Amino acid sequence: MTNETAVAFTGVTRSFGPVRAVDGIDLTIPRGETVALLGRNGAGKSTAISLLLGLDEPDTGRVTLFGGSPDRAVAAGRVGAMLQEGRPVPRVTVRELVAFVARTYPHPMPVSEALALADLTDLAGRRVDRLSGGQTQRVRFAVALVGNPELIVLDEPTAALDVEAREVFWTSMRGYARRGNTVLFSTHYLEEADASADRIVLIDSGRVLADGTGEQLKRAAGGSLVSFDLAGAPSEDLPLLPGVTSVEIRGDRARLHTDDSDATVRALAERNAIRGLEVAPVSLNDAFLTLTAHAPAAGTRTLETTR
């Protein structure tokens, strides 16, 4: 680990009774990187974030922020967080709330700057209990960043926001990241992870399944999807065709994930199995489903991509 490391998980586990919520995570995030923690419900994202913020302790392993304990980094005002649970909203204006929070940090940014970064300048005088869901989320973002943290941690920041509100939110977030800050956010939304993060860490059953850019994840899951009508032909040997990494049969339609679509299509042509043939790049959504569907019951299978 170097001075340039913002976040480091080393062999971290955390169980709740029989549930291994975090099951051996090793993860290093350099300063200045924007990382998405991507996973379905119950994957272990919130537990990992609680450990990272020092709100919970690992059973084994260690989490460090900027080379020290999470508590130390939080106490020094180096970390801002936007967690899932909402707090009761007080009857103050947006500016008053953000200014109040700023006073609790050692090196806050000017309140007007936090409001501008969160796109709240026009709403500064509005009462916080009279805002829409998207506006409230931006207030929570301003509260998380007014302390001028080097690392900001956002647990599903856009849950329940519509497409437009999400776009506004991510524009704000990217503005903050561009200042050289480190951002870690969790999400179920693949497009969001791909659009807003430099790097995606795919988590399932408390383990890191893949770690790389959206492009690398797509490649790791098989580069293309070749589909065609079986027209009653047998499908048992399709997994053996060149390039094929996985096969799905839906009714009479076969969908082959392949990392060499040319070779797969040639082999299909030789079998004369080209009715309704389509070749498409794997979408991030397909990549996610393929990777998580293959999660093993035991043992770590990290699809570590070359970074």
Ligand SMILES: Nc1ncnc2c1ncn2[C@@H]1O[C@H](COP(=O)(O)OP(=O)(O)OP(=O)(O)O)[C@@H](O)[C@H]1O
């Ligand atoms: N305090 C707790 N007590 C018991 N089980 C817990 C506790 N916290 C988390 N778990 C379990 O640990 C697993 C991981 O939960 P976690 O909340 O970390 O997932 P998540 O990826 O954040 O899910 P979501 O996307 O739904 O928020 C789940 O099976 C959950 O039920």
